[in-house]
Amino acid sequence: MNAFLPLFRTNYRDFVRDRTALFWTIAFPVLFIGIFGIVLGRGDDGASYEVGLVIEDQSPQAATLGEVLAGFEALALTQGQRDAEIASLADGERRAVVVIPQGFGASVAAGTPQPLQVHFDPSQQTTQQVVIPVLLRAFEVADRALTQTRPVVTADFRTLQSERLQVIDFIMPGLIAMSVMNGGVFGAIAMVSLRERRVLRRLSATPLPAWALVGADVAFRMVVVLLQTVLLVILAVLIGGVSVKVENLPALAGVTMLGGLAFVAIGFFLGAFAKTEQGFFPVAQVITFPMLFLSGIFFPLDTMPDWIRPLVSAMPLTYLGDAMRQLMVGGAPVHSMALNLGVLTAFLVVFFGLAVRLFKYE
Amino acid sequence: MSTPVIQVRDLRKAYGDLQAVAGVSFEVADGEVFGMLGPNGAGKTTTVEILEGLRIRDSGGVSVLGMDPATSGRDFKRLVGVQLQQVALYPRLRVHEVISLFGSFYEQQAETEELIALMGLEDRRNARIAELSGGQAQRLSVALAVVNMPRLVFLDEPSTGMDPQARRNLWDIIEGFKAKGMTVVLTTHYMEEAERLCDRVAVMDHGRVIALDSPSALVRENFAEDAIEFVSNDGLSEHDLGKLAAVTSAASQGSAHSVFSSDIPRTMGSLLDLAQARGAPLEGMRVRHATLEDVFLKLTGRTLRD
Numbered sequence: 058m059n060a061f062l063p064l065f066r067t068n069y070r071d072f073v074r075d076r077t078a079l080f081w082t083i084a085f086p087v088l089f090i091g092i093f094g095i096v097l098g099r100g101d102d103g104a105s106y107e108v109g110l111v112i113e114d115q116s117p118q119a120a121t122l123g124e125v126l127a128g129f130e131a132l133a134l135t136q137g138q139r140d141a142e143i144a145s146l147a148d149g150e151r152r153a154v155v156v157i158p159q160g161f162g163a164s165v166a167a168g169t170p171q172p173l174q175v176h177f178d179p180s181q182q183t184t185q186q187v188v189i190p191v192l193l194r195a196f197e198v199a200d201r202a203l204t205q206t207r208p209v210v211t212a213d214f215r216t217l218q219s220e221r222l223q224v225i226d227f228i229m230p231g232l233i234a235m236s237v238m239n240g241g242v243f244g245a246i247a248m249v250s251l252r253e254r255r256v257l258r259r260l261s262a263t264p265l266p267a268w269a270l271v272g273a274d275v276a277f278r279m280v281v282v283l284l285q286t287v288l289l290v291i292l293a294v295l296i297g298g299v300s301v302k303v304e305n306l307p308a309l310a311g312v313t314m315l316g317g318l319a320f321v322a323i324g325f326f327l328g329a330f331a332k333t334e335q336g337f338f339p340v341a342q343v344i345t346f347p348m349l350f351l352s353g354i355f356f357p358l359d360t361m362p363d364w365i366r367p368l369v370s371a372m373p374l375t376y377l378g379d380a381m382r383q384l385m386v387g388g389a390p391v392h393s394m395a396l397n398l399g400v401l402t403a404f405l406v407v408f409f410g411l412a413v414r415l416f417k418y419e
Numbered sequence: 420m421s422t423p424v425i426q427v428r429d430l431r432k433a434y435g436d437l438q439a440v441a442g443v444s445f446e447v448a449d450g451e452v453f454g455m456l457g458p459n460g461a462g463k464t465t466t467v468e469i470l471e472g473l474r475i476r477d478s479g480g481v482s483v484l485g486m487d488p489a490t491s492g493r494d495f496k497r498l499v500g501v502q503l504q505q506v507a508l509y510p511r512l513r514v515h516e517v518i519s520l521f522g523s524f525y526e527q528q529a530e531t532e533e534l535i536a537l538m539g540l541e542d543r544r545n546a547r548i549a550e551l552s553g554g555q556a557q558r559l560s561v562a563l564a565v566v567n568m569p570r571l572v573f574l575d576e577p578s579t580g581m582d583p584q585a586r587r588n589l590w591d592i593i594e595g596f597k598a599k600g601m602t603v604v605l606t607t608h609y610m611e612e613a614e615r616l617c618d619r620v621a622v623m624d625h626g627r628v629i630a631l632d633s634p635s636a637l638v639r640e641n642f643a644e645d646a647i648e649f650v651s652n653d654g655l656s657e658h659d660l661g662k663l664a665a666v667t668s669a670a671s672q673g674s675a676h677s678v679f680s681s682d683i684p685r686t687m688g689s690l691l692d693l694a695q696a697r698g699a700p701l702e703g704m705r706v707r708h709a710t711l712e713d714v715f716l717k718l719t720g721r722t723l724r725d
Binding site for chain 1: 471496516524563
């Protein structure tokens with residue numbers, strides 16, 4: 058008499074025999090990841106960025122720092138005079154210029170380190186997102202090379218502390234969060250379609266309890282969203298060369314489920330207002346489309362103007378994307394993990410509650 | 420006399436200003452095939468869906484299998500079988516998959532393969548729902564109505580969209596239900612279907628039952644005579660025809676005329692005389708028994724397909 062499994066199997070059959078659904082849930086995100094992976098991913102040679110190095114100090118410490126910087130493949134170093142290098146930066150021939158000022162070695166030895174000077178053009182996104190983090194990483198390495206105890210190499214900037222090294226590492230978790238959102242919200246179309254074709258009404262004439270109907274549907278969506286995420290993470294590693302934090306994968310699966318449930322609830326809520334599949338689609342698009350661009354999936358939140366912040370804060374994808382980025386590649390937190398999980402749970406509870414209240418068989 | 424399977428007393432249901440069911444009362448006995456005949460919008464479907472527990476009545480008393488369908492919920496739904504109009508089942512599922520799915524909702528379920536055979540769907544067993552013809556899809560929906568082997572089954576216009584051959588096959592199936600002792604409530608707007616299948620028929624119009632009896636009694640009560648039918652494109656009016664010998668009533672719809680007569684040879688003679696005198700042609704002339712269609716036309720002034 059347990060109808061849960063037969064319903065689950067029905068959802069599975071209905072899904073795998075539906076080419077359109079397969080395309081949107083599997084092929085489309087795979088294409089997306091593939092394109093981003095190929096365009097932005099690390100090739101074998103690795104993209105490298107022109108960085109000028111000006112050494113005005115003749116100490117061994119300055120030489121060590123220079124060697125460390127030269128050891129980073131992502132940096133194509135050119136050593137030169139300060140004025141000439143700054144001029145090259147202005148001409149766009151350098152991404153950044155690092156100046157080791159006179160007296161640096163002595164200051165390190167004395168324990169009162171003197172900051173390096175890093176010149177760059179803040180309007181260039183790649184510099185912000187890639188070169189500066191690489192430099193920071195290099196400075197950390199140099200730190201350890203110069204002394205085991207405390208930081209002696211510091212720089213004038215300390216705002217970017219992310220471990221991320223490339224744009225691809227930033228984009229990939231966002232793309233996966235996007236596909237979780239789409240899988241959840243657009244997954245609700247199956248229920249709208251059943252209502253439109255009066256199958257729900259027919260089911261309401263059987264003793265089938267509503268929880269089994271909804272439960273089997275939600276369970277199936279979760280399996281789809283989870284498999285989708287697994288597939289995309291694998292592709293992100295293989296095609297994009299993203300270095301995934303393996304120890305966080307179970308937590309990533311948990312966040313995928315939580316996010317998936319929250320977006321399924323939102324989809325069910327929207328579905329309660331739609332009489333037909335055709336009517337559901339544009340509504341779901343209007344809800345999901347702005348989130349793609351405003352929740353930090355493609356563009357970092359700190360590049361957005363202040364007036365749009367309240368809108369950004371109201372979007373569930375903001376929190377899912379941030380949580381996935383932190384877990385998957387150790388990205389810089391925008392919000393604390395507790396806040397991310399709390400907001401997603403709140404969306405889940407509120408919209409599932411509304412969806413249950415608004416649910417209609419016809 | 421056993422207790423009726425269904426008792427309906429002064430049932431009413433309105434949708435806004437439209438009084439869909441306006442005070443309907445009837446009873447259905449155990450093992451009976453009960454028909455509800457009427458044109459679209461007569462209130463048949465609304466009445467049946469209230470009995471199925473799918474709609475809530477405004478007022479009136481309803482007892483089905485000793486329960487109130489509005490409040491008995493799943494206990495009630497376990498016991499009845501339901502076929503609804505215009506359900507487009509999962510288009511990508513196969514016939515046998517849908518039958519098994521619906522069977523899984525019930526403790527007591529018919530054997531899927533037996534049901535497929537009963538409905539004559541053997542060669543469509545593995546076909547997807549989207550590939551079925553209208554008649555096959557309709558037979559599948561009847562199969563789903565009996566998947567729980569119910570004592571009472573509701574069929575709402577089961578033969579819609581079927582060709583005459585498929586319709587006759589369906590009638591055999593429904594007669595099979597009756598032979599097994601099931602009670603069947605059937606709505607239709609095909610009078611031939613009601614005449615063939617139903618023990619009793621409620622004729623409905625504008626939300627009311629305007630006549631209720633066995634098909635033959637309905638005809639007998641309304642027409643003590645047979646009808647002469649013919650087509651004549653000019654010259655003969657209902658008034659003229661009504662004055663022919665032994666004629667009890669006459670009905671004309673355009674050039675198609677029906678003359679009811681208590682003495683066919685006498686009426687025929689005077690009709691031929693009249694036609695000859697007027698020079699009016701008589702085409703496609705035939706004599707037939709009165710039918711439910713005639714009853715409906717007489718009671719409502721409309722035909723069933725209007």
